[in-house]
Amino acid sequence: MLQTSASARIEPAELARAQQVAASISRSFEAKVVGQSRLRESLLVGLLTGGHILLESVPGLAKTTAAQTVAEAVSAEFRRIQCTPDLLPSDIVGTQIYDAAKGTFITQLGPVHANIVLLDEINRSSAKTQSAMLEAMQERQTSIGGQDYRLPSPFLVLATQNPIEQEGTYQLPEAQMDRFMLKDVLDYPSPAEEAEIIRRIDAGVYTLEQAPAAAASLDSVAEVQEIVRRIYIDPAIVNYIVGLVFVTRNAHQYIDQRLAGFIEFGASPRASIAFSQAARAVALLNGRDHVIPEDVKALAHRVLRHRLILNFDAVAEQVPVESVIDAVVAAVQTP
Structure with missing residues (x-):
């Protein structure tokens, strides 16, 4: 909330x-x-x-x-x-x-x-x-x-x-x-x-x-x-989180076509929820009462690596899911 x-x-x-x-x-x-x-x-x-x-x-x-x-x-x-x-x-x-x-x-x-x-x-x-x-x-x-x-x-x-x-x-x-x-x-x-x-x-x-x-x-x-739940997250950060997850579902429009072709399924809304909750905890661990974009970026691999489903081509070419995640993060403008 x-x-x-x-x-x-x-x-x-x-x-x-x-x-x-x-x-x-x-x-x-x-x-x-x-x-x-x-x-x-x-x-x-x-x-x-x-x-x-x-x-x-x-x-x-x-x-x-x-x-x-x-x-x-x-x-x-x-x-x-x-x-x-x-x-x-x-x-x-x-x-x-x-x-x-x-x-x-x-x-x-x-x-x-x-x-x-x-x-x-x-x-x-x-x-x-x-x-x-x-x-x-x-x-x-x-x-x-x-x-x-x-x-x-x-x-x-x-x-x-x-x-x-x-x-x-x-x-x-x-x-x-x-x-x-x-x-x-x-x-x-x-x-x-x-x-x-x-x-x-x-x-x-x-x-x-x-x-x-x-x-x-x-x-x-x-x-x-209880304090973590009250860490402030600005609407711009929420939009940033939603934008990251949205790009995983529409990768062909935003990232390199080769990398986009490796994505079978993008992340679910649970990814957005995980980003917002975990970013609050990271903010507190760093001594802040508010979330900044760097908190979200620091969690990108951990939140998305098991939610981005790659296809057989990615497995055959040994493409790490982290490379695709990095491309997604680079495609979304930081607020």
């Missing part, structure tokens, strides 16, 4: 307090995770907006450590679900178990009933299980035995995909991928960062039996979420 009245104005003290909470979480992240600054920002954006994140990378790039570290930083309940082909929907959302002693059924909630849930290698689970998880993400509740159970708040799902293995995997349908606010692709660490990882392992940073003190509380996260 756009800020339209003086009552929605964010006071400097509120903004400072929200920044302090975000900075505390960032410091906790950096204390354990080496590098991965973009991943840190993506996780904070998801946490502060309630959006879910899809992560793609080869194994060993600290996705689990990052998710667990953010959960510890805000005293959140964390659950990791290792997806496999035989994983059932009830293994995620929960089921009813018959208690022979009492002669009644007892509801056992599944691991999705946590604040931060890591779905490791989501593309290894069957389509039925993927749908059950994505339904929980969308509805923020599960249904077991005809009764609805609300998921906790805040609720953040981090789903990971391994791009180097295709055997025994079930590719996420495009319509379901659209439900993730952001898709981040993680890179290998630099040599200096990899050396620092080894030093931290030798120092026992990752084997401490006692979790570090929380940097923030779930109540403070809820307060910051």
Whole structure:
């Protein structure tokens, strides 16, 4: 919702307090995770907006450590679900178990009933299980035995995909991928960062039996979420966001014909919503109570890379979707 009245104005003290909470979480992240600054920002954006994140990378790039570290930083309940082909929907959302002693059924909630849930290698689970998880993400509740159970708040799902293995995997349908606010692709660490990882392992940073003190509380996260919703986004920025998404659907009129020919389908309105919500969080993380065009541009790859559907020609020529996104951004005038 756009800020339209003086009552929605964010006071400097509120903004400072929200920044302090975000900075505390960032410091906790950096204390354990080496590098991965973009991943840190993506996780904070998801946490502060309630959006879910899809992560793609080869194994060993600290996705689990990052998710667990953010959960510890805000005293959140964390659950990791290792997806496999035989994983059932009830293994995620929960089921009813018959208690022979009492002669009644007892509801056992599944691991999705946590604040931060890591779905490791989501593309290894069957389509039925993927749908059950994505339904929980969308509805923020599960249904077991005809009764609805609300998921906790805040609720953040981090789903990971391994791009180097295709055997025994079930590719996420495009319509379901659209439900993730952001898709981040993680890179290998630099040599200096990899050396620092080894030093931290030798120092026992990752084997401490006692979790570090929380940097923030779930109540403070809820307060910051409310402040993020009040970050001002000018109508010109809204038009800019809508223009970017519009060009993805009408690329032949605006970008190089070769690149435009690689687009099978453009982004849905969910892309515009994701841009506006995530840009507010990025603005707050950068110490502002208003969104600027650079906030939107910084999110372009993460918002659009899983929403722009490229055709077989693009796959055959190994055209990265980011190249098409860059062309779309260059085609729309910055306000």
